[in-house]
Amino acid sequence: MKRATSHTGKPAILGGSPTAHGIKREAWPPHGVPERKALLEVLESGKWWRGGTRREMAQSVTGRFEREFAKWHGARHGLCVTNGTAALELALRAAGVEAGDEVVVPALSFVATATAVPLIGARAVFADAVAETYQTDPAAIEAAIGPRTRAILVVHYGGYCADLDRITKLARRHKLPLIEDCAHAQGSQWRGRGAGSWGDAGCFSFQMSKALTAGEGGIVLSNSDVLAEKLYSYHHLGRLESQGFYDFHRVAWNMRMTEWQGAILGEQLKRVxxxxxxxxxxxxxxxxxxxxxxxxxxxxxxxxxxxxxxxxxxxxxxxxxxxxxxxxxxxxxxxxxxxxxxxxxxxxxxxxxxxxxxxxxxxxxxxxxxxxxxxxxxxxxxxxxxxxxxxxxxxxxxxxxxxxxxxxxxxxxxxxxxxxxxxxxxxx
Ligand SMILES: Cc1ncc(COP(=O)(O)O)c(C=O)c1O
Incomplete structure (x- = not known):
């Protein structure tokens, strides 16, 4: 492979001309007629939220995106939420983490990977990273597990994957739910299957800086029907699918995504x-x-x-x-x-x-x-x-x-x- 050596002149900081001088930068995120059309369709439909029942939600624009995104990552269920932090909090709650529990989290990640834990009154226990990959060290995760540990949260830092072979195995051995923070890992695959489909839940962010974005937003993936039901309930003010619209069973947020975001995400996914x-x-x-x-x-x-x-x-x-x-x-x-x-x-x-x-x-x-x-x-x-x-x-x-x-x-x-x-x- 050819190695470029055309710019070994003086560094810009010492007075040379910058190597990136004159290079055109693309606007981010890319968008065009398809996004405009999708947004107008939501506007004119008069249905700006995705509906209240699980069936209505599945039939919404956001519901269509959820299925496509889950499929891209090899997961059975996808549930969109307001943002990536909410996705993590929701996954922890649905996995049964409660106040006073401990959750093992990475020391090296964006702060939200860990703040999701005290948000529900539980305690984050930090695990160190691997020098060559920057990912959470499975040995450090194992060392951080104690009698009060109720879940393991890993991140695929930068979009590289944490060692899912070792981490899924140790989560199984300790009978602990595994939650993957995939905010950086839209599209990443481990052994041919998408990030976010290996643990009990996979959480993504669609905030503006991410590879797939609607400005804000998030999604939780899972392969478990039981967990999917809990995710639905906890993101929907504690409603149950089988009960009435004004029956509430859990202390829970409204974390529903709007149809505007679902429309943008559907088009962005094709590009991404x-x-x-x-x-x-x-x-x-x-x-x-x-x-x-x-x-x-x-x-x-x-x-x-x-x-x-x-x-x-x-x-x-x-x-x-x-x-x-x-x-x-x-x-x-x-x-x-x-x-x-x-x-x-x-x-x-x-x-x-x-x-x-x-x-x-x-x-x-x-x-x-x-x-x-x-x-x-x-x-x-x-x-x-x-x-x-x-x-x-x-x-x-x-x-x-x-x-x-x-x-x-x-x-x-x-x-x-x-x-x-x-x-x-x-x-x-
Ligand atoms: C690794 C990681 N986890 C979680 C989040 C939280 O996502 P959000 O900003 O959508 O709440 C981010 C956002 O930047 C992130 O980088």
Whole structure:
């Protein structure tokens, strides 16, 4: 494979011309006549909600999308909700998690993966990550299981899959429900079957930054008829399918999705099925190119991931290849090249004030002793993330490869320059 070396000139941060200069960026999300038509149909139908009975819901525009999305991921049931956080809270409730229970969650994810747990009065117990894949470590999950554990929640971080072979096995062995947070993993497949169809429930977000979006929204997938009935009830103010419209049986939210969102999602899904494959092809190309340059590597390949959806294209930075330039400075230099990269969430979830300041009934900080050294190292030293939309833009990917090569060629100069200008920003 050819390796581009056309941009080893001066890095932009040292006064050179940015490698991404002049590269056209697509508007995100893509939309057009089909979305407009679908929205107008909802407008003119006069039916802006999806209805109250399970039958009405199934016949709605949103119901049609649910079936198509569930099928794409190999699940029997899909139930749309207001957002991804609600999807997680709903799945935990339907799986039987109650106040006072414990749920094992990843230390490395977006905060909502863990906040869904205290939202229902249960306690999150954090599990560390694997250095080469950034996914939750099955051994750490197992070590976090105790007598009060009522469920395991994993994330497919960045769209890469957690080790579902080991995690499904250990969940079965401990007789614990497994919930997959697939907010990053629209379209991802493990051994030929979709993310979100392996555990008891799979939760997705359709918030604006995701690969499939309606601005906001979410869905819970499951293969269990029993769980599907509970999901329906808990997302619908505690109604039961078999009872009257004004009979309420559970303390529960209204988490119903609108028909506007269902209409947009139906059209977006058609696009996303194609775009996922384009992104996957471009990501494979990028991974090979980065391997050739060295110093900023893709996550370790896992052949069990048979299709890869993306939220982030995650990379591993090795400062030793860049004259020990700190990661934050390397990212700054790449951003100066006009590249859409960042450090993702910046810290393990439990380091956020919401958890760092969380106290038990006796006023003791709940997470003062929590240690997830691998996740901490990933956040502080190695993790660099490229947003998924860049995977649709080959010239931009080429500019990233060129930018890395250029920074490598001038690493000593950059390290000197930053020594003169110490980093005074708060660590994050
Ligand atoms: C991994 C993960 N889980 C859950 C969520 C929550 O989704 P939402 O923003 O739709 O509530 C997000 C959203 O960004 C996420 O990235």
């Amino acid at each position: 099925k194609k775009l996922t494959l384009v992104k996957q092809r471009n990501a494979e190309w990028l991974a090979k190119q980065l391997d050739l340059v060295g110093g900023l590597l893709p996550l370790k390949r896992d052949p069990r991931i048979t299709r890869r959806g993306f939220y982030y294209f995650l990379m591993r930075y090795d400062a030793r290849d860049f004259a020990n330039l700190p990661k934050a400075r390397f990212v700054e230099a790449l951003q100066a090249e006009g590249l859409p990269v960042g450090q993702a969430y910046g810290r393990p979830i439990q380091k956020n004030p919401v958890f760092a300041e969380m106290r038990d009934a006796r006023g003791r900080k709940l997470y003062a002793k929590t240690r997830t050294p691998v996740a901490e190292r990933i956040c502080a030293q190695t993790q660099i993330a490229l947003g998924h939309t860049a995977l649709l833009n080959r010239p931009l990917l080429q500019a990233l490869v060129d930018g890395v090569a250029r920074l490598k060629a001038h690493a000593g100069e950059l390290a000197e320059r930053f020594k003169e200008k110490p980093d005074t920003r708060a660590a994050g």
